[in-house]
Amino acid sequence: MYIAAIDQGTTSSRCLVFDGAGRVVADAQREFSQIMPRPGWVEHDPMEIWASVEAVVAQALERGGLAASDLAAVGITNQRETTVVWDAATGEPVHNAIVWQDTRTDRVCRELEGAVGQNRFLDSCGLPLATYFSGPKLRWLLAEVPGLRERAERGEVLFGTIDSWLIWRLTGEHVTDVTNASRTMLMNLRTLDWDPRTLEAFGVPARMLPRIRPSSEVYGTGRGVLEGVPVASALGDQQAALFGQCCFDEGDAKNTYGTGAFLLLNTGTRPVVSRHGLLTTVGYRIGDEPAVYALEGSIAIAGALVQWLRDNLGLISSADEIEELARGVDDNGGCYFVPAFSGLFAPYWRSDARGAIVGLTRFVGRGHLARAVLEATAWQTREIVDAMNADTGIALDCLKADGGMVVDELFMQIQADVLGVPVVRPGIKETTALGAAYAAGLAVGFWSDPAELRAHWKEDGRWTPAMTAEEREAEHARWRKAVTRTFDWVE
16 A cells, blocks of 8 residues: 655645655656736636646556555645635635735735734734735635625635645545644634634634644545545645654754745744744644644745746756856855845745845856855745744754755755754655655554654755854855845835
8 A cells, every 4th residue: 555645836736656665656747827917916726726636646646557546545735825715516716826925915914914013913823914824815805806705704615725625626525734724824823723803803704714623634535536545634835844854853943945945943832932033833733632833934935046047047047057057166256146036034024125136246157146046045044043043942953954956965065054053855855745645644544653754764965064153154244234135125
């Protein structure tokens, strides 16, 4: 028997099938459309997402020579804050999904701040008011789609993040897990249920919301391409990576370098409300066990900056060329790139910021710019680690790294230099899908406990700091000066 994982990401859907040792035995992937009707608006077609998921599941099973009956369970991991509303009877979406990157709700967030400010709901949900999260997106839909609020109050439409959308299509059950619910702003971190006062403030009818369940639990039985397979886990993609990296102990941390970068620190069974610009989130919950919480630092633009260098500037023809180009110089030549394309996420939360390249002289060439691109993600990560240390008093002693950028060994060295601690890459790099598979496997007894999962984790590479402390702090000061140049660009 095997475990399948559906990894529904921002630009593509994947299905991976794992054996009992956590090894990939089959894999399929399909990209889908990025819809950008206006500057700052990013949408997906929920039906296209569903079609892509059906296709990759079928393809992965075919490539592995497997049938659905060979699967003990399937787990789901997903782009998190992306918001879908659909007709409860027909399943027809009422609008395109509004993607986590979308900034159209800036005015909604300002309205919700009132006289209190950005942290109005912080103590309840652990999140600042920002365009990032699902709650403001749902409020926008209820206000802007004609007749939607009235339909929601009558119970005719359902809301969900992508996990809920997929589980509903697969099983007919309207549920979400605690990790995805914790990204809406609407869930109370302590009760692990929808917060009535927050729902009232946002104007969200409770009837349209899914039931909140643990991350590892059988939600229902699959239909169609997964006929008869237990759908047994759901985790937001970054929490799934935390689980797949076996960060089960308080103080364990991982960073996933994908389109954005997301650093999570396990804080144990108590939520730590950040006072330094981080997000308090649920890391995972296994069955009836207590929820495990995490602090998260979210970086909007990481690997996307490499793609921008390729697609918008044509400076490289493929993403893997950036390492060779950056190795051609000794340093950044005094050039710093702050990729605030849609504002700055943690720890600043400045929606008024926009991207900037500073320190340019005639000396700066293609290699310096390439190196500045890699350093941008490393320095953003450093600022998040500093904030985590301040919030928890836990000094990071090692960072587990995963995601597309970890194949760049120069970047891995830069990250270790900037942090001043070792950076470790796992042997199994598909940690997001692996986390969803692990959680599903635990729910059906395919694996016995987290200790068994930890035994599968193997180190593939380790980078230790080579930069002096004096050089590190001098570079950090220049980076922070560059960041301030991006503020107040949007009036």
